[in-house]
Amino acid sequence: MSSPDASQLPDAERRKRARREAQLRGLVVQLDGTGAFECKIENVSPSGVSFRINDKRSVPEHCYFLLSGKEVAYEAKLKWVRGETHGLEFTNTLPLESLRNTKLQFLRSLKLERLRT
Numbered sequence: 001m002s003s004p005d006a007s008q009l010p011d012a013e014r015r016k017r018a019r020r021e022a023q024l025r026g027l028v029v030q031l032d033g034t035g036a037f038e039c040k041i042e043n044v045s046p047s048g049v050s051f052r053i054n055d056k057r058s059v060p061e062h063c064y065f066l067l068s069g070k071e072v073a074y075e076a077k078l079k080w081v082r083g084e085t086h087g088l089e090f091t092n093t094l095p096l097e098s099l100r101n102t103k104l105q106f107l108r109s110l111k112l113e114r115l116r117t
Contacts, residue, residue, distance in 0.1 A: 026051050027066040027115055028059060029073075033106040038114065039086075041067070048079065048089045059086050064107055068115045071096045073107040 026049065029036040039051040049065060059081070065074040065088055075092035096108045 025068045025115060027110060028053075029064040029066065029107065029110060030060055031062055031064065033110075036110055036114070042085065046090075048076070048087060049074075050085055050087045052084050053086065054084060059088075063088070065090070066107065066111050066115055071111075073099070073104070073111070 024041040024044070026039045026041045027036055028039055028051075037053065037057055039053045042050045042052055044050075044067065049067070053059070059078055061078050063076055063078075065076045067074070073094045073096060074088075074090040075094065076088040076090050078086065079089045080087040094104065094107070096111060099105050099108050
């Protein structure tokens with residue numbers, strides 16, 4: 001008897017790392033910093049996040065993601081969309097403190113202004 005193809009497994013069984021449910025807010029930020037919007041995080045892992053947005057906003061294919069309670073910005077790419085729920089894969093982690101006096105300082109400012117915890 002053969003084992004099922006990975007595409008036939010439920011999401012939780014295909015993941016490399018377990019996700020945990022979260023009641024956090026996040027901020028999706030365009031790479032150039034010209035646009036950002038808040039979202040409700042459904043679950044998060046070290047490698048990515050799923051979140052819900054309640055309007056018809058377009059999530060960029062590549063973006064930054066800020067998470068309330070974390071002092072980092074994630075570079076991310078859009079992996080999937082299911083209705084109002086979106087999944088991002090984190091491709092890089094940037095400590096916010098290291099962004100001071102750089103072209104990415106806008107990420108620190110957005111975190112302080114929009115995601116105070």
